Amino acid sequence: MAVVETRNLTKIFKAGELGAVNDVSLVTEEGEFLVFLGPSGSGKTTLLRMIAGLETPSSGEILIGGRVVNDLSPRERRIAMVFQSYALYPHLTVYKNIAFPLKAQGVPKAEHRPKVEWAAGLLGIGRLLDRKPRELSGGERQRVALARAIVREPAVFLLDEPLSNLDAKLRASAREELERFHESVRTTTIYVTHDQVEAMAMGDRIVVMNFGEVRQIGTPAEVYDEPADTFVATFLGSPPMNLVEKDDLIVGFRPEHFFPVTVLAGRAAVPEHLLPHDREGPYVPLGLRVTHEEYLGAERVVYGLIEGGPFQGKKVISRMPSTLVAHYAPDTVHAFAVTERQLKFYDRATGRRTATRLAPGAWR
């Protein structure tokens, strides 16, 4: 188990162009599950590959377990990697696949079987040892890839979007298995994905990246509840955070904090279960002219335009549990509101979070 650290790591592929990775400095914590999250082209995979030793950095340092590893080949870094396609050797049996790293690093033959069986047992694939990869299902292949990775007892695990090749149904159970696996081995793990749901579910901390730069590092709660800039704010959470502009500020509020004030004619205003801890504190009323609503089973999503006030006509989204029975017909206007405390403010020029806030009076 070791800590991975990067210092001012940069990778430029074409001279004169923006780097794929720009001046990234981060430190993992021992035993944590760290997620690199970002859209395609954000540099997260390049960053991972540099840590693995598959790409040479243009500048900066990589440290594993306190040692600078820039000049070490992948095999010397004591890391293990699971690729997007799992990269199982198709001509070898599962047993030989798992044993391959042991063979390559000169582990005496007598020790192969016990180690392979230990790794296979950990992942529950003991009965598959004589099969070839092409005879396995997607989930089984992932487990073989993990077994091959763990058999060497590496210091760090690197995973490059291992779930993206699985179909949706399989993805959920495979994800759960990965989480359980991490719980049992507790090796420092770096996991790359573009799926923010995966990141939120699995990560101890998330490194949010865009255009080769780190936008924010934090726990899922930190990056979700207190996003450091508009990119993080809109990348995490689906539907994304509502953003409206005023003067040189951008105001943001999440759809689930944007709730209806009255539900049906005759019902109480501000239903209690929509304001768990925000019951205290002022809320900012906003009118909503509905464009359409979506009933998604567990929740209801309402799309519309703000009616009245300085943000007239801006597109916003609201999201509420479907236990709240209501109907929002197109082109009707309803009274909605946001708790003042939940508003986030961003500087319009830079997109970064700012302490400046709009006075509640400015909303009228």
Added chain:
Amino acid sequence: MSARPAARRLGAKLLLAGVLVFFTVVLAFPFFWMLIASFKQNIDLYTVENNPFKFNLPPTLEHVRFLFTQTRFVRWLGNTALVGVIVTAITLLVALPAAYSLARLTGRWGERLGIAIFLTYLIPPTLLFIPLSRVVGLLGLQDSIFSLVLVYPSMTIPFSIWLLMGFFKSIPRELEDAAMVDGLTRFGAFLRMVVPISVSGILTVVIFSFTLVTQEFVYALTFISPEANQMIGVGVPIFLVRGDVYYWGSLMAACLIASLPIGIVYNLFLDRFIAGFTVGSVK
């Protein structure tokens, strides 16, 4: 620790370069040699002590002039071109519909027949040339270039069908279905829809047929005796020798002139042929 990987990388690069240089020299050398010999004066060429790598006497166009004026070189080029064009046309006419029907219409049988056709490609001219020489004689085509026009398609058609089959299979069926819904017959859909978008496959067949005609040796040697009717591949080695004397200068010039254009064109399309060879084995 930092000197080792850098030195290792440099060593690997040098080894790589060495390998490339070695093979490039060995493989391309004969053509470079043809180039030099074509322009060397005879005295220079046939003096054993002279350094063969440089022009000890000034270069000359004598051999090239000899080739074009005193031999049937141009005639052979013409024969080859004519046969090439006709054979290519026949190949396209026969192989296109056959490949289409195999790819689309005959289901699993199509697969088996396709493999059977590919296997016929493995029956070499050196097995068939003897009986075919008799057949050619019986048909009265002995010594005529039309004997080759008749026989060459048997070599080009099987591989062309295989090539085009793979090509047609990659065109989605929906295209023709849409055309037929719009009112075309299946054959009409084939002619008006599929053929026009298969230009790249057709081009590959054209190049393949043409280069096969220019490369072929056994049939041309067997069926045609008179010098004037011969193909380039046979004419050059057989008839540029007067008695037992090899006119090496002109011979080299002939080889070069006949090889390079074909070589360049074939090279441009090589990737497609390789795809044709390997389409069954690489998934």
Added chain:
Amino acid sequence: MKRQGASGQSPLLGIAMFAPAVLYIVLLIGVPFALAVLYAFSDARIGSTSFHLVGLENFRSILQSPSFRKALRNSIVFTLCAQAIVIVCSNILSIALEKPFRGRGFVRFLILLPWVAPVSLGTIGWKWILDSIYSVITWVLVTLHLFKPFNTPMWLGEPHLAMASVILVHCWRLIPFSTVIMLAGRSAISKEIPEAAAIDGAGFWRTTFQINLPMMTPILSVAVLFGIIFTFTDMTVVYILTAGGPYDSTQTLPSLAFATGIAGSDLAAGAAISLFLVPVLVLVAYGMLRLARRAEVV
């Protein structure tokens, strides 16, 4: 075989579109093949119309002929030696050509010349290079004082050297072809596999021999099978380079078949000799079918 096409005429149309090709193949490959078998059992000659079946007479006489036995042995030896050299060289060369570099297109063009140029013309080039008196190789060796000026090797005149020369020209022609096929095979291996091997701790040699080569077995087999066909059934190289000499030492089955059947006018004997190509062709066809079937299973 009735299929529900959008137009009801599918099966008939299919057969019609396919028929000319079948006709061509049957008439110009199938029939001659049958004829070759027939001639082998006959006394056909060029210039005579007589035709009698003579049973196994032709086979008996050629099996007793030393030239035939030499030719059979040569065919096998040339093919195996050439293939062995070609496999090794094309593997090395395909590794060298895998990664892009400046000028790679031009280098590829140069390397491909032996294959794309017509067989006969390339072979003539070698004939000049290997000439007994004027060979450039000889000149280089003499200049390096490895040989005395009047005691130089007869590349095409001395039996063992001649055999080596024929094998050399075959290799020269086949290496480009095999290399291109290998390159295609290498590029089909997903890039993540060698990376996984690197992370697992495999060095260059282990990755090449335990991972890359085994994965390339199907395509390697294609290259080898075609290479065998091209060498075993070729008569052009031998005919032009040595005409089978000296003293039949470079004669192969196809070139002997030509010499006997056409030059020697004995069609029947020639046909019989050429039929000995068939067993190898059948083996190769079997190999191809096995490969095709395995590819479908995957």
